[in-house]
Amino acid sequence: MWCRIRYALALGCLALLQGSNASADATKSPQYQALPSLREQASLLDGWTAERKALIPGILSKYNVDAWLMSQREYAEDTVFWALKSFTQFSARRRTTQLFLANATNGAPSAYSWIDNTPLVWSELKAVLQDQQPRSIALNTHSELAFSGGLHAGELNAIEAALGLEWTDKFVLEPMIAVELVATMVDSRLDWYRKMMETAWAIIDEAFSSRVIHPGVTTAQDVEWWMRDKIQALNYTTWFQPSVSILTENDCSMCPSSTGQESTVPRLLTEADFPAHLIQYGDILHCDFGVTALGLNTDTQHLAYVLQPGQPETEIPDSVLTGLQKANRLQDITRHHMKIGMTGNEILKNIRAQMKDEEIQGKIYCHATGEFGHSAGTVIGMTNLQDEVPFLGDLPLLKNTYYSIELYAEHYVPEKNMTVLFPQEEDVYWSEKSQSWEWVYGRQSQYLFVHSASKDQHMAAEIEL
Structure with a gap:
């Protein structure tokens, strides 16, 4: 009972934070940030490389x-x-x-x-x-x-x-x-890394909106390819194919390696092997997304909710809200335990102990990012290794690097009669001023919403597709 009380208090504290500092992240209106010319990029990158070589x-x-x-x-x-x-x-x-x-x-x-x-x-x-x-x-x-x-x-x-x-x-x-x-990211890189992160947020915000999604018409794969095209249109690139999944499906939409069919003949899988994953009203949408530019890589996972026609945002089910709140709580726990000099395995053990204490079910799988998408540095768990990670988990946590706080929390959603995994991923940097890990751009604490399009817009979308 005391564990439940403490967990309720933790969520209550989180709600207070969302009413003050954290809500600013949710109400941001991210804008696309244009990259400088290639000649300017050369000057920037060569300057950063010279700073690092000097170390x-x-x-x-x-x-x-x-x-x-x-x-x-x-x-x-x-x-x-x-x-x-x-x-x-x-x-x-x-x-x-x-x-x-x-x-x-x-x-x-x-x-x-x-x-x-x-x-x-x-x-x-x-x-x-x-x-x-x-x-x-x-x-x-x-x-x-x-x-x-x-x-x-x-x-x-x-x-x-x-x-x-x-x-x-x-x-x-x-x-x-x-x-x-x-692993070392010199201080002068942060300003552009923050701009890249804002661009990633802006692409996700537009992708998870009625400008792109028309329930009953648009598939998850349609959104993935829209995001990929948007990256290219902005002269960015990426280090992995964008992933969009429907968390409330029962056919393992978060398991792209599973086709539901057994085959004894090894072959390359294509998009035709996977179900269409048609987006419907009431779906919880998830994306795993990153952009690449200026020798840097971002890594972000956000959630969206597809509203019924005429449904106000305030009527999103409480169970769906609580799922995101649990994930936010796990983010706070993880940041708190990321102590410089400790190994990833030691940090993971401390996080898991607090998760047990607060009765939060989920998984932790954080990694360095920056020069590479999965960059140099210790890892804090992997999806299949929640006790310790050999070798990589034994490295010490270094400052002056960027980390992706990547995880998910489990929560039962009675409206769907299923336990849903609520993933979140945001990048952080080490701040000497605060002596803590700070969000590079922000963190998601409220859902993105896909509002219903008008009947005419819906029909136009059907014709276009």
Whole structure:
């Protein structure tokens, strides 16, 4: 009983927040943000990359490593290459080799780069090593962490053959160097990241409206492709196909890998394998959506409710409102437990304990974002791993990065006679001023509503489709 009382109090506190600060997020009117010209983008991105490269000697010293060596061939790039390249580089060329030093001596530079396809690369590299005499040289050879394991096996063989035992004996594996370098988002990126997030919100807002959705006519797939076209029209791109699902369907609309049919012949699935998922009045809609630009990626999940003809927004079922409130409560719990320096698994354990205490059913699966959609950094749960995540969950939570707080809460909806999963996902950044994780743009605390179109609009939509 005390657990139920505490949960009721928690929701009550959440309602108070929604009446003050949190409601501002729901009442925002996001606008599309135009990207600068490609030349301006080049200046922005190269500036951000220079800021991040300047951090490398400090990162090496933090992990007690003297040098960091990366090498790759064209189209076989190390994962970290994409965080270090210039805007006008589209791939590595020939053999691209990079060396970074923690404490360069004799007035030498702290960074070196070679683009060549002759043995000159190795002779010049050995000359630098001979001059600087690093005691340890880190390579990206981790077997489980993609951001720390990008050195191709063939390139490792080439390095070892070229440098010999004098230097290969000094090779070490320190996975946090690559993880921290890729994870670090310099402060100057935040303004544009916030604009990108506003654009993502604006696309979702328009997609989940009567301008796009006509109940009984429009399918979830129609909305997905409208969103994809909108991204392209704005000169953005994306890192995954937009996903739109109907949470109140009984045919597993949130399970796109399931066709409901068994087959013994492996084959590629196409859109024809999946049901149409026609949007109807009273549906709860969900989207998983992100945009890509300026070397950054967003990740957002929002909910919408399809109103009956003439139904006011105030008549949305209480059970549907409570589902979103539970998800918002889980977001607050998750942010509270995201302590810098703790591992993702430790954070997950603390979140799950509070969920049990407040009798909230759901799942937590948070990840870093930014340079990549699922970027470098610890993960806090996965949908199939709610006790701990091997390797990735053992990494410490770093500041100066962006995180997607991704989760869902379960709640029974009597109007549908089913337990519905209420997903939410919003990106956060670490604020030195508040010493906490803050929303990049905001968080959804009220539903988007699809209002009924007029009869004439409905007929026009049928003709168009």
